[in-house]
Amino acid sequence: MLKGSCLCGDIQFETSAPAQGPSMCHCSQCRKQSGGVWSSAYVHENDLKITGSVRWFASSATAKRGICPQCGSFLFWTATDEDTISFALGAIDGPTGLSLQKHIFVADKGDYYDIADGLPQKD
Template sequence: MLQGSCLCGAITFQADAPARDPAACHCTQCRKQSGHYWAAVQVLDDGLKISGSPKWYTSSPGVRRGFCPTCGSFLFWKSDADPDMGVSLGAVDGPTGLHLTRHIFVADKGDYYDIIDGVPQEEQEDG
């Protein structure tokens, strides 16, 4: 079980469903919203409990990004076509026991860093 919160604690979450596919996204949108690349894990919608009132931003057709309206923490990524939600690994309280399985959208990564961890890289997301 993973649990976590935004920086100010106004939004909390608990994942009772298994966390899957820990990945780092290097797309331009994730970099702009998070300030760097964004690491997240997928959790089935019916296994995720969110407390508080995140603000949702429609960043692309059928895609929403959830953040705290008080402190601005970027917490969730949701495609209307998927049965799960991306949850920020950086917002998890305590150890996760997880390791990244892939880097996605590396074609969009910033020029100020290199990916040298040996984790598989995808120019774009394979899905």
């Protein structure tokens, strides 16, 4: 069971489904919203229980991002044409038991850091 919450605790989430695709996203939108890279994993929407009032922001025509309206924590990302939802690994309360599998949108990464962990990198 993975359980997580926002910084102020108003939003909580949990899943007992196996988290898939742990990754670090380097796209400009994730960097702007998180202040750095964003680490996440995903499950099917039906497998993630969310309590609290998430504010959804349509960041593009194909995706939306879920944040806490109280503290601003960036917690969720979902594509409009998929039935999965990504959740912030940094918001998990306690150990995740997961290991990163890849880096995504590395063509858009900031110039102020290097990716040197040897994991696969997707442009």
